[in-house]
Amino acid sequence: MVAEHFGHCRSFSIFSVENNQIVNVESLLNPGHKPGFLPNFLNDLGVEVIVSGGMGGGAIEIFNEKGIQVITGAGGHAQSVAEQYLQGTLKTNGAVCNEHMQHNECGH
Secondary structure, three states, X not given: XXXXXXXXXXXXXXXXXXXXXEEXXXXXXXXXXXXOHHHHHHHHOOOOEEXXXXXXXXXXXXXXXXXXXXXXXXXXXXXXXXXXXXXXXXXXXXXXXXXXXXXXXXXX
């Protein structure tokens, strides 16, 4: 499932795509939520697009600096959401999480 808050997810689903089709899915445990770490970690893995319910502004800024597309406001089964992205029907709502200490504030 797509996490409501990017940094607090249990794991990342990493989809490999060829010819606009998912050809492989890897699940990678979240190595920990430290400011600035995850955007660099995922960039080093070659990730080009991040999809989440919500995300802090600092992470969005780092992803943008690295040329990684950020889509927030997503929800549901991760593979279904990835397929929506590939079909061009998944759009960001720009949800930014402002307070990391509370839950249910992201994605809305």
